[in-house]
Amino acid sequence: MNKKNMKKLFLLDGMALIFRAHFALIRNPRINSKGVNTSAPMGFVNSLLEILKKQNPTHIAVSFDLSAPTFRHEMYKEYKANRQETPEDISIAIPIVKKIVDAFNIPRIEKEGFEADDVIGTLAKKASASGFQTFMMTPDKDYAQLVDENTFLYRPSTKGGIEILGPKEVLEKFDLDRIDQVIDLLGLQGDAVDNIPGVPGVGPKTAVKLLKEYSTVEGIIDNVDKLKGKLKERVQDNKEQAILSKELATIKLDVPVVFDEEALKVQEPNKEELVKIFNDLEFKTLLQRVFPGEKPKKVAPKPGEQTSLFGGAPKAATKIETESEEIPVEIRIDDINTIDKNYRLIDSDERCKELADYLLSKTELAFDTETTSLDSLEAQPVGISFSTKKDEGYYVPLSLEKEEAIKTLAHFTEVFNNEKILKIGQNLKYDIQVLDNLDVQVKGPFFDTMLAHYLIEPDKRHNMDTLSEAYLNYKPVSIETILGKKGKKQKNMRDIPAHEVYEYACEDADVTLQLKEKLSPILSEKGVESLFNDLEIPLMEILRLMEKEGVNLDSNSLETYSVTLGEQIDELEKDIYQLAGEEFTISSPKQLGVILFEKMKLVDKPKKTKTGQYATGEEILQGLKEHEIVGKILDFRQLNKLKSTYVDALPKLTKTDGRVHTTYNQAVAATGRLSSTDPNLQNIPIRSSRGKEIRKAFVARNEDYIFMAADYSQVELRIMAAFSGDTSMIEAFKQGKDIHTATAAKVFKVEESEVDSDMRRKAKTANFGIIYGVSAFGLSQQLDIPRSEAKQLIDAYFEEFPSVKKYMDDVINKAREVEYVETLMGRRRYLRDINSRNFTVRGMAERNAINAPIQGTAADIIKKAMIDIQAWMSTQDLKSKMIMQVHDELIFDVHKDEFELMKNKVQELMESAFKIAVPLEVEVGEGANWLEAH
Structure with missing residues (x-):
């Protein structure tokens, strides 16, 4: 056939x-x-x-x-x-x-x-x-x-x-002569997962060698006298076990099941049931893949029914649901007008004045801007919506002519400046900046629903639609119903008439107000209200100011460097072609795989992807870098990435002022650390000489200014010392010793003067690895040493620093009781798997339990320092500006006349941001660019 x-x-x-x-x-x-x-x-x-x-x-x-x-x-x-x-x-x-x-x-x-x-x-x-x-x-x-x-x-x-x-x-994969020998192979080597014993001490290589000579398990047993040494003894002593293991590994081919060809035919799915399941699981993308055009919706339970397929809502969600005084029935997008909502379009000066007077009488106000862009510095507002109570909203359209928009917004100046009105929003930093572009200053107090939920559930998504469905049981109108689906044909908000936008816009403000009412008491219940009001909310405005300020970029130097990298890439390309014996597209995984694994045959059994082509990913090539061509290919890739991702991309990110304005994300990293995009400052390479050239392009604004970088020194190790209370570690930090040398001296039991570079390297890796709950296997890979040596190193570490081991055990045990850990300032990381019976899953949660309080406390400390520094700077009428935050480092554009004042005060405020058992130490550098300052 x-x-x-x-x-x-x-x-x-x-x-x-x-x-x-x-x-x-x-x-x-x-x-x-x-x-x-x-x-x-x-x-x-x-x-x-x-x-x-x-x-x-x-x-x-x-x-x-x-x-x-x-x-x-x-x-x-x-x-x-x-x-x-x-x-x-x-x-x-x-x-x-x-x-x-x-x-x-x-x-x-x-x-x-x-x-x-x-x-x-x-x-x-x-x-x-x-x-x-x-x-x-x-x-x-x-x-x-x-x-x-x-x-x-x-x-x-x-x-x-x-x-x-x-x-x-x-046969190629297992190096066997016949398919039936797979069973013999499994029987000989056993299976730890299924607890099939096999023959002790016989692994895959030995098993294959035996099978090539004696064909089967039975053949090996019959010829046991021909074997030698330990192998002979092992086979002789485990004959019955080997036969049993082979039987256990044999898949049965006579199970009493009927092969019904007709019943096995592929059929159309049960749409109604599958849609219900996908909605309950919240599989929106998968729903569209299976049933294009089907609108996702919240499955509303009938009275007395369980809330989901999962046998009832889980513990974490149950509390939130039962706290709701009322849970509205399901509301579909196309049913929105069936709900009695007071959404109004405010489209005249007279009505704007009336609305402003009304808003001034309130103590809480949710607002949201509709704009032309996601870039807050370039976005033009086309309208603004307000809400002061549930199911109420007012939308004020704004002209794209700046002067006209300013004139309309002037009606609300007093509202935005009133410090007795709580301003509520979702991602407020964006909306405040959009209004700032039109000279409207928004004064606190503030409540950001995105940041509130970030502190309540740091590992989950924080967008408004998700929060609305979770806390209000309500699905808001999708932006795509207004603008159309994403793509070239999607409209811009500037293209939509106000009468088509106002209900959508009012709903955003209304939903945000309702979310505030739900989230505010949970902040208090979770013990993070102070963290929200005293750290995250004040930081929001500081980050906005830093984004607005930006940093000067020497685009010319990057363009020159791009040419240099291009030449180096060309040279590598020639070398690779010479080693391969032909020209091909190096960046094509398919062509590269053919060269490496068919023509050059670098390995006998290369891995393949799901499309059937050879796998040529980073991990695969790293294992083959002893081959000259692979080393050059990895170098080629690194230079190309450096060139395209940073050297060529950064100049394109500059605004009309010639400066790069990153966007800081407060609600992404569950540990509390900040992240940034466009560009991602945290990922700019610094270790290699090539990467350092990129930091060199970040320069002071002009010749009157200088870059200043203030960096916390080994802050996470200091926090570990404080948390554990280890006297040796604390004393080393208090005496200003090199902590890695001091650690090496203890672990290797030598005087500090006798510690060599290799000892210090191992101690440094152990110091930082312990914070992340590193295993002997992990440490052995990091140091490229045998696992036994890595285990000895960890054991010696804990023997010399017993308080560190006790801290780790204590924090895990406490986490098992409450299912979360906390930073010194009360930031929580929830560990839903800490009591899992599966040790792989539990182990990951345990490592997070150790690390999250340390890394999170470090994040909290630098945030507190930023708030203190900005508060001081705002009282001094300084020309200097805080312009970047990267990991444990703050970067400033400092006027040369203010350098000594800034250096001393910034160092003082950073070191005193939070008191722990060991002194916080800050290193301050200066230079014409970021590289010199760092």
């Missing part, structure tokens, strides 16, 4: 794919507004859609393991006995994924007493005999024993990509 006309069957190992999806996103889990981890269902659906849309199967089925013991447990009681507890999030995900499979109208085939691989193996062999081309989709390598000319292992990787393995690929 022509293979093109073959029926195509996909058999999915449901449980294996759920685990893969969960752990693939373990560092960045997808948490919905109910607080539920939806990583596994999302990953499973994505995998399923990839198959349905790109592989076009004619038939499909999914098999799941059942909870009942299998025949393998009867054969060997210890089978899978050492498996970790299933993570709670996976236990929740399994029934959801099954509902999804059912809603797709895909058969679920399960059989008590057997595992999914037995069911799939049986079906695959029956399908092959019936003329099917069968693909077994699973990350489990054990399925390799099942492949034949019509049966393939379709194996996804957690790092992305797909391996499709037929007989040829399996």
Whole structure:
């Protein structure tokens, strides 16, 4: 039969794919507004859609393991006995994924007493005999024993990509002569995950060598007398165990399941059920992929029903929901006018005066601007909306003519200047800057709903639509209903008449006001009200001023450097062509893979991506950099990235004033640290000589000014010393010693004068690694030393600094009780997995428990310093400006006449920003540019 006309069957190992999806996103889990981890269902659906849309199967089925013991447990009681507890999030995900499979109208085939691989193996062999081309989709390598000319292992990787393995690929991958030897290989080497014992001390290489000589496990046992030394002894002592292990590893092909070709045909999904599930999971993008044009909506529970598919709302979400005095019924976008809302268009001077008088009588005011751009410095406001009570809103359109807009806004000057009115907004920094562009000064007090939610739930999304759905059970009108879908045809707000905008705009202000009412008491309940009012809100205005000020950029020097980099890239290109023996597109992964792995054959079994081409990512090439061509390719990539991302891009980011104006993000990093975009200042390279040239281009505004950089020295280590109360560490800092030398002396038990550079390097890596909860494996990789040596180093560290170990244990134990950790100023990091029975998931939460209070406290300290410095500067009538914040460093554009005053006062205020058990130390540098100052 022509293979093109073959029926195509996909058999999915449901449980294996759920685990893969969960752990693939373990560092960045997808948490919905109910607080539920939806990583596994999302990953499973994505995998399923990839198959349905790109592989076009004619038939499909999914098999799941059942909870009942299998025949393998009867054969060997210890089978899978050492498996970790299933993570709670996976236990929740399994029934959801099954509902999804059912809603797709895909058969679920399960059989008590057997595992999914037995069911799939049986079906695959029956399908092959019936003329099917069968693909077994699973990350489990054990399925390799099942492949034949019509049966393939379709194996996804957690790092992305797909391996499709037929007989040829399996034999190459495992270095075997026959497919049935896969079972013998698994039997000999055992499986720690399934607790299949194998033969102790026999790994893959030894097993393959034995199989090449003696063919099977039984053949090896029959010829045990020909073996030598320890290997002979191990095989001799474990004969029965080896046979048992082979039996345990053998996938059954005679499970009593029916192969019903008609039932396995791909069908249209149950739209109603699938839409309901996706809405409940908040899978908006996936909903559009499956049913284009279907509007996402909140699934409103009926009285007495559970709130979701998850067996009730999770703990974190329940409290928020029950605090609501009323939960409005579901409101769809196209139903908005059925709700009694007082939204009004204010389009005359007379009505503006009336509105201003009305607003002046209020103590709280939510406002929102509608603009032409997301760039707050370039955006032109086209209107402004106000709300002072629920379901009320007023929209004032503004002319694009600046003078006319200023004239209209003048009616509200007194409102914005009134310090008795609380100004409420979502991402207020943006709106305040937009108004500042029109000379309107907005004075506090302020309440930013985005920042409030950031402190309440730092790991979640903080956009208004998400918050509205979570806290108000209300879905606001989408911006796309006004402007159209994103893309070239999307309109600009300037193109929309006021009468078409005002309801949308009023709703934004109204929703923001309602969110304030919900979030304000939660700030108090969570103990972060002071952090909000005394740190984040004051910082918001400081960041706005820094963004507005910007930093001078020497674009000419970058253009010159770009030419230099271009020449270096050209030279590398020539060298690579010479080593490859031909010219090709180096930046093309496909062409590069062919050169490296087909022509030059750098490795025997190169990895491939899901598209079937060779994997040439950074991680792959780093493992091959001993080859000269690979080293040059990595260099080529680095220079290209440096050139395109920074050297060529930075001059394009300058405004008409010739300065770069980054945007600081307060509500992104869960630890409390600031991030920045356009450009990302935190990622500007400084370690390499090439990267330093970029910092050199950030220069003082003119010859009367000088750059000043003030940098906290080893602030996180100092905080660790303070938290742990370790007397040795504290004393070292108080005496001004080099902490890494002092640490090395203790760990290696030598005098400080005897510490060499290698000892100091290892101690430094350990010092910073301990803060991040580094394991022996992690430290061994960082230092490129054996794991045993890394373990000895960590053990010696804790022996010399027992208080550090006690702090780590104490903070984890406390986190297990309350499920969060705190900084010195009360910033919380919630650790929902700290009590997980799965040690991989729990281990990650434990590392966060150790690090988050330290890194978060460092972030809080520099924020407090910025507030103190700006408060002092505003009283001095200075020409100098604070212009950048990067990690633990503050950068100033300092007038030369004010340098000594600024240097002394900034250092004083930074060092006194917060009192801890060790002195905070600040190093101050100066220069004509950032590189010199740093």
